[in-house]
Amino acid sequence: MPSNDELTLLRRVATKDRRAFEALYHLYYRRLFGYLLKLTRRADLVEEVLNDVMLAIWKGAASFDGRSRPSTWIFGIAYHKALKAIARRPQEPQGTAEESAEPVDTEEPERLAVRRELASVLGRAIGALSPEQRAVVELTYYYGLAYQEIAEIVGCPVNTVKTRMFHARRRLKELLPELGVSGYAG
């Protein structure tokens, strides 16, 4: 959906239009779910944080000034709500997100096994990063965002984004060989 349409939805949500809110919820649910799962690595937190995000959108849509894209504003809320939730409930998860939310897949067993192994190894490596570093890695490589946009989402200067990525890359280089993968760090 073009961001103009999203802007229209947000404007309607600002007037407490529940149909628009429901449309926005459905539009963003999967994106936010995936993002929050990647960021928190806590399947038990995702639903709760997602509702926190949507509630904040419902309450704060009128304060959205339109200077950034609606998605940047929404992902920024999600980032801060996720960090708060992690701080509020810091206990270690029982398993990685990949293990606890196994997708149904119909690929050939061998290819599937290789893909899952890679995803699992990388998932563990990224899971070992701090949530702040993880957010920058995921927003860059998974969501394809520019560093300026990431800075806006996480609410920090662009140099901090670059520094977090710098440390994340170094950490991944250390971690991936330990996990039996060579040449994957970047």
Added chain:
Amino acid sequence: MREREDHGERIHRRIWELLPWYVNGSLAERERQQVETHLAGCAGCQAEERACRRTAVAVSGAGEMSPSPHPAQFRRLLDRIEQEELPRRGRLAALLQATPRPLRGALLAQAAMILLLVGALAWGAGRPAPAPAAPSPSAPGVTYRTLSDPVARPARVLRLRLMFSPRATEREVREILLGIRCEIVAGPSPLGVYTVEVPATGDPVGIVLARLRTESQVVFAEPAAGDGATSPGRPPEGLSGR
């Protein structure tokens, strides 16, 4: 000489920092050209660029493990919003706010009509009934009522009969039942039919049924026979404004 080396090192470091965003294609044109110029003559950055690409492929290939939203989840969110907003304004105001503007007048008129009818019924019930012209000698003590007699139904629960898709998981069934705040009182029958009770003080049965019928995992949702909440075959109440 030393200054030139420092300058070269600073450029190398700056380009090295930009590589993840060069790889994801989000750099501005000027920065992209700077990266490409530097990359052409820097083996270290070329190796790093390849590493970034491998990471990008691995991260993007990890898959989006995102389910579709379940209607019960959105309802819970709306419940939470209502809970938070109720202390600030009354339930009626909240209902009016959520109603499209053209329907608000109709809703208020409907509410006024219901109040008038309830008042008229209460007034009628308080008056002494006219004496029957000729009491039936064949059935002493038996009171006959016609279907049009104004008999107030006691406030109680509404019974519904539900069938779920064979593919519905136990969790999905639980979510749906929790979503309408009902209790299972019978079932599943050999055909998989559940009888559930919904508090009569909750949403109108028409709204409850409409919600259930939007659930992909619900294949059948009707008032239980004899419950009288809505007549089978008639559109459920409460849908006219939707």
